[in-house]
Amino acid sequence: DQQVKQNSPSLSVQEGRISILNCDYTNSMFDYFLWYKKYPAEGPTFLISISSIKDKNEDGRFTVFLNKSAKHLSLHIVPSQPGDSAVYFCAASAKGGATNKLIFGTGTLLAVQP
């Protein structure tokens, strides 16, 4: 029962172009969504988040879009840089338990080609 799904295991993009990473979720109770970036042999690091009351959040080159009706979110990276090459995880949490438990997707490996 995968509540958060990242259906693309990998993505290759040319430097300077846009990278679009996608994420789908099934639990309608999720109300907060995050993207994490992970380099090999390191822990995940927080990248950007969005609350369910918004449909877009932007931070520099990174923008996250949320489509609640489709239970879909995406991360746009513009322009992509070689240093962006990493595994990107989508994560979601739900209110109610006040535990801030994060449910993660399986990740997308982004390769930005110089």
Place this chain on the structure above:
Amino acid sequence: NAGVTQTPKFRILKIGQSMTLQCAQDMNHNYMYWYRQDPGMGLKLIYYSVGAGITDKGEVPNGYNVSRSTTEDFPLRLELAAPSQTSVYFCATGTTSGNTEAFFGQGTRLTVV
């Protein structure tokens, strides 16, 4: 300010052995979590704690135990290690203010042979 520190970084265990993965934080966060990441998979929540003295099961708790006697430490205990527990283990912390990101340690790579 070290953040979240996990020890050891690597460990090889034989089947049936036991060990404790250590996690310490200096961020004064109430929430702490243990995740495991298997190859090609996302992070699965093993156990979590919302404060000292309070722990609860996550998605995949079988074969593990935790304790939380202080705010700073959240050790994960493996009893009777099995090959299925070969994984990378991540400890993370979070605040009580809701809807905030979790901060992760560097991970412990465990191999059970």
